[in-house]
Amino acid sequence: MIGFGAVAGVGTLIRWDLADRFTPPAGTLLVNLAGTFALGAAAELDGLAATLVGTAGLGALTTFSTVMLELVELWAVDRRRALAYGALTATGGLLAAWLGLELAS
Amino acid sequence: MPAAYGAGVQRSMPFLLAGGIIGAAMRWAVGEVLSSPAATLLTVNTIGCLILGAVTVLGRTPRPGATAATRPSHPSPIRLGLTVGFCGGLTTFSGLAVDLMSRWRDGTGGAWALAASSVAIGIAAVMAGRSLGRRVSWSPS
Numbered sequence A: 001m002i003g004f005g006a007v008a009g010v011g012t013l014i015r016w017d018l019a020d021r022f023t024p025p026a027g028t029l030l031v032n033l034a035g036t037f038a039l040g041a042a043a044e045l046d047g048l049a050a051t052l053v054g055t056a057g058l059g060a061l062t063t064f065s066t067v068m069l070e071l072v073e074l075w076a077v078d079r080r081r082a083l084a085y086g087a088l089t090a091t092g093g094l095l096a097a098w099l100g101l102e103l104a105s
Numbered sequence B: 001m002p003a004a005y006g007a008g009v010q011r012s013m014p015f016l017l018a019g020g021i022i023g024a025a026m027r028w029a030v031g032e033v034l035s036s037p038a039a040t041l042l043t044v045n046t047i048g049c050l051i052l053g054a055v056t057v058l059g060r061t062p063r064p065g066a067t068a069a070t071r072p073s074h075p076s077p078i079r080l081g082l083t084v085g086f087c088g089g090l091t092t093f094s095g096l097a098v099d100l101m102s103r104w105r106d107g108t109g110g111a112w113a114l115a116a117s118s119v120a121i122g123i124a125a126v127m128a129g130r131s132l133g134r135r136v137s138w139s140p141s
Helices: A002-021 A026-041 A049-061 A066-075 A080-105 B007-036 B037-057 B077-090 B096-107 B110-133
Strands: none
Touching: A002 A026, A002 A049, A002 B007, A002 B077, A026 A049, A026 A066, A026 A080, A026 B096, A049 B007, A049 B077, A049 B096, A066 A080, A066 B037, A066 B077, A066 B110, A080 B037, A080 B096, B007 B037, B007 B077, B037 B077, B037 B110, B096 B110
8 A cells, every 4th residue: 555655656746747847738748658658568467566557656647637638728729739739649649558568468 | 856846846745645646546446446447447537637627727717728838837736736646646548548459459349439438528527627617716726
C-alpha cells in the first residue's frame, strides 16, 4: 500500500513537472505517449508488479481528463489545432501501445 | 518541479501528492469492484472529466478563449490538488490506449465501441462539468 502511494505520487509529480515545461497541450501529449508505450511494454507483468507499475505508476502518469478538457478549450479558440491535437493523441497513443505490446511479446 | 512556482511548490506538493494517490487508489478500487476493464475505464474517465471540467471553471468568470495556455499559471494548491492531482490520477490514457490495442490485436472486439464512447462521453462530461461548475459559488481561490 505504501508502495502504491509512492509510485502513484511520483507519476503525478512527473506529469505536473512535464506539463509545466512545455506549451499546453504538448506536455500532456508527451506523458501520455511515453506512459502508453511503457504500459504496453509492461503487458507481461501480473499480480503486484502489474498493480504497482501499471495501475499506480503509469496510470497516474497519464491522464485522460486533461486531454478532454484541452480539446474542449482548444476547440473554442482554434479548431484546427484541436483537431490536430486530438488526431495526434489518438494515432500516437495507439501506435505507442502497439510498439510497447510488440516489445513485450 | 516547475521552477516558476518558487515557494508555492512546497505548499502545492502535499495537495498534488494526496490528490494523485487518492485518485489512483480509487481507480484501482473501481477496477476491483467492476472487474471489467471497459466498465472501469469508462467509469473513472467519465467521473474525472466531470470533476475536472467543474473545478477548472470554479470562481472564474467565463472568458471565451480561455485555455490551459492562458489560464493563471499559479492555481491555488487546492485547485491543483483536485485537477492535476486527483483527476489526473483517477483518469488514465495509457490504460485506455493499451486496452484498445490489445482488443484489436487479439480480435476480442469492442475496440471501436470503447474508443468512440470514451471520447464522446469524455467530452460531454467535461462540458457538463463546466456548466455545473459555473452554478457553484464556492471557489478554491
